[in-house]
Amino acid sequence: MNFTPKENPLILGIESSCDETAAAVIRGRELLSDEIASSAATQAKFGGVVPEIASRAHAEAVDEVVARALKNAGVKKEELDAVAVTYGAGLLGALLVGLSFAKGFAYGLGIPLIGVDHIRGHLAAAYLEDVSLEPPFITLLASGGHTAVLYTERADRFRVLGGTLDDAAGEAFDKVARVLSLPYPGGPHVEALAREGKAVVPMPKMLKGHGGYDFSYSGLKTAVINYVHTKEQRGETWSRADVAASFQSAALDILVQKTVEGARETCASVVTAGGGVIANGYLREKLTAACAEAGLKLVLPSKKHCTDNAAMIASEGLVQYRLGNFSPLTLNAEASIPLVRQH
Numbered sequence: 001m002n003f004t005p006k007e008n009p010l011i012l013g014i015e016s017s018c019d020e021t022a023a024a025v026i027r028g029r030e031l032l033s034d035e036i037a038s039s040a041a042t043q044a045k046f047g048g049v050v051p052e053i054a055s056r057a058h059a060e061a062v063d064e065v066v067a068r069a070l071k072n073a074g075v076k077k078e079e080l081d082a083v084a085v086t087y088g089a090g091l092l093g094a095l096l097v098g099l100s101f102a103k104g105f106a107y108g109l110g111i112p113l114i115g116v117d118h119i120r121g122h123l124a125a126a127y128l129e130d131v132s133l134e135p136p137f138i139t140l141l142a143s144g145g146h147t148a149v150l151y152t153e154r155a156d157r158f159r160v161l162g163g164t165l166d167d168a169a170g171e172a173f174d175k176v177a178r179v180l181s182l183p184y185p186g187g188p189h190v191e192a193l194a195r196e197g198k199a200v201v202p203m204p205k206m207l208k209g210h211g212g213y214d215f216s217y218s219g220l221k222t223a224v225i226n227y228v229h230t231k232e233q234r235g236e237t238w239s240r241a242d243v244a245a246s247f248q249s250a251a252l253d254i255l256v257q258k259t260v261e262g263a264r265e266t267c268a269s270v271v272t273a274g275g276g277v278i279a280n281g282y283l284r285e286k287l288t289a290a291c292a293e294a295g296l297k298l299v300l301p302s303k304k305h306c307t308d309n310a311a312m313i314a315s316e317g318l319v320q321y322r323l324g325n326f327s328p329l330t331l332n333a334e335a336s337i338p339l340v341r342q343h
């Protein structure tokens with residue numbers, strides 16, 4: 001392939017790892033279009049994501065979503081410089097739809113294919129928010145599958161300071177939502193309910209060990225389940241909103257605290273964040289206040305770019321493009337990818 005890297009390449013990003021079919025176009029870090037089609041409403045009826053339904057929905061939507069992304073960006077496909085696509089982690093069938101589409105696109109146009117790790121995409125969302133953002137910085141990652149505080153030394157070099165030992169923060173939100181009879185995905189519903197309550201229900205400590213960064217969400221989830229069951233068995237009244245508020249503050253305050261500690265320990269002056277849980281308004285307010293108090297610059301992706309989207313995949317695609325990291329057309333989908341790959 002004849003390839004000359006450009007300063008501000010036009011990159012098409014495609015995401016299909018779960019229930020969102022998304023496509024976006026960036027020129028350098030400038031976001032030109034950002035499209036999404038979701039099968040979440042269909043999935044909600046089943047209380048979670050049904051892989052087969054997700055794959056079918058992607059297959060039906062991908063063509064149209066990509067066409068819309070190109071049209072709204074005012075770009076012809078022949079002008080693209082690369083195609084970035086999520087190759088993992090996620091549902092294999094769902095990933096394969098986006099990946100196969102992207103391969104065909106890249107091959108047909110004779111441009112590079114860039115396979116993107118979905119979580120790296122979440123981490124790269126902040127680059128679109130602030131075009132001058134460069135490492136080093138501390139990132140709070142909180143999604144449905146991961147919760148960690150990371151130190152980004154270079155665009156492609158991370159150190160995990162610590163994270164969850166069991167459930168991820170988003171997973172805990174989804175499980176607690178079920179206990180509170182709220183629909184899937186639980187996070188936004190728990191957040192809305194928590195706004196009507198007070199954090200007065202005692203919750204267990206989140207931190208494991210002394211002074212470290214590792215936390216456990218499994219104990220917190222069990223505490224919520226036990227509280228609700230005990231109240232119901234005794235026939236006592238209890239407030240769903242107070243439980244939601246108590247759970248939310250216990251689950252999120254620790255993340256804010258550990259992020260600021262991470263910045264202090266590594267002498268980083270900038271903090272970023274990524275992942276679905278970062279769309280939580282309570283967390284955003286607390287993180288903003290804590291960073292301001294500690295004199296840290298906070299680059300927070302918009303709520304739309306915290307939950308799954310293709311702009312973040314294009315953004316990580318740009319990081320890889322600049323490093324010259326391209327993928328072969330034999331690239332396969334991967335159901336799981338370690339947070340930091342050992343080379």
Ligand code: KG4
Binds near residue numbers: 118145171306308
């Ligand atoms: O990053 P994401 O969209 O998908 C993964 O890569 O995992 O994260 C989804 C997770 C779900 O567990 C969802 O309940 C949670 O993020 N989430 C929230 C909020 N919005 C989404 N959790 C708390 N508050 C929210 N507003």
Ligand code: ZN
Binds near residue numbers: 143144308
């Ligand atoms: Zn995600």
